[in-house]
Amino acid sequence: MKRKKFGFTEVENNSDFVSRVLVLSFPSAMVFILLAFFDLLTPYWAVVSYDMIVLFNVAFLLPISFELAQVKKYIVTLSKGERTQDFELKLSEQEAREIADAVNSMHKFWVYKTDALEAQSMSDTAVLDTLPDPILMIDRSGNILGANLSTRKLLGENITDKNIENVFNANNFIKAVSKVLKKESESENLIFYAQSPFNKKIYAHIKQLPWFSKGRAVAVVSLYDMTKAMKIEKMQSDFVANASHELRTPLSVISGFIETLQTSAKDDKEAQETFLKIMADQAEYMSALIENLLSLSRIELSQDETPKEKVRINTIIEEVSEALSLKASERNMKIMIDMPDKIPFIMADAQQVRQLVQNLTDNALKYGVAASDVTINVKIAETIPSSKSYTVAEGKAVAVSVNNKGPKINPEDLARLTERFYRLQEHKNLNIKGTGLGLSIAKQIILRHRGNLTVTSTNYDGTTFTIYLPLK
Ligand SMILES: Nc1ncnc2c1ncn2[C@@H]1O[C@H](COP(=O)(O)OP(=O)(O)O)[C@@H](O)[C@H]1O
């Protein structure tokens, strides 16, 4: 037989109902047994009367039992969280109605509370997600219960399925976490190196939650990536070291001449003029050096930001060659530009690309043979030549090459040209002004754009620097 939703079968199958009827009929059964025993009633009538009483009790108990079964079913449905809008209880018994009403208002209260809690936890999550640093909630065994957006970005979306001890391969961090979980300490702060899942220096703060004994989350772990802060620190100290080392020579030259001017050359007009000229040159060198070093630091700091400007390389090349035309004419040189009319724009930092083109063209004019041409050539390359130290961008690129005539640079020197302060001895001997930082700056700019810089040098063709900047 198919079971009805709220049918008699429920009540009939219920042994409680049967036992209730039997218990209720028991006193009258005893009375009838006694009456029959003393021959005051024939056994036939005793059985018939007992049956009547049982039938009466069934009729009396059935409605309330049936309605209680309905109320029970209703409560079970509510407790499972199933919506019961389509279902309405129709109860005739007062008690059953009152129980159903009480359950209903209790259910409404919990629905309201649940909604409020849900809204609260949603706004809490939103707040945690806006924090730039990773935050994790863990339970008593170190299982990750929740993680904010920055954690999920760093460690993956499925981080909440893992135990914190398996995520970081760092003993001192795991020890600190277990100390807090064992309640040996309320909070722990430490700096550790996480070799996996990334190679970073991390500052961690592990703190017990105030409601330690309740709830599932018992501690919060907040992490701070110190790699960038350390990089900045190192750059600052490098800058100070480089600047003070490089400025020492021109400064000592200047102070030496000041002393000479004050003593032996005091009345020598001719020597004074020569010395002042040298001092002016040294001062000029010092200011170029400071400018270059600052520029290098600035570019290094921008290294993690992806360039986002739409840049037209044609315009930049034209502007740079215009700006350097006077310098070219001083050495009786000309800048020839060979490029297609239409070049797609590149995603780049316009100011940095200008500096890049300018540094290469400036070098070509300084180190090229006098009265020869410097040629800037622009092409679209299918790919960027790969680099040993970093991954270059994929896809097409604009290739800008700057060529000047001159003697071949030997391969050992060629490999070192982008090192800071590295200059060819022959150029130092010829007293050509320079700081040895132009190509280091160029290399940093190229690195930020995930492009590449190549250089070739032959006796016949002279020297050609080519920069590759990705189109997208
Ligand atoms: N086009 C070039 N031809 C020959 N040598 C070059 C060329 N460009 C650069 N060099 C050599 O590389 C060195 C480093 O260049 P760079 O970093 O621009 O510094 P700077 O020009 O200030 O000396 C130069 O001093 C020079 O010796």
Ligand SMILES: [Mg+2]
């Ligand atoms: Mg230079």
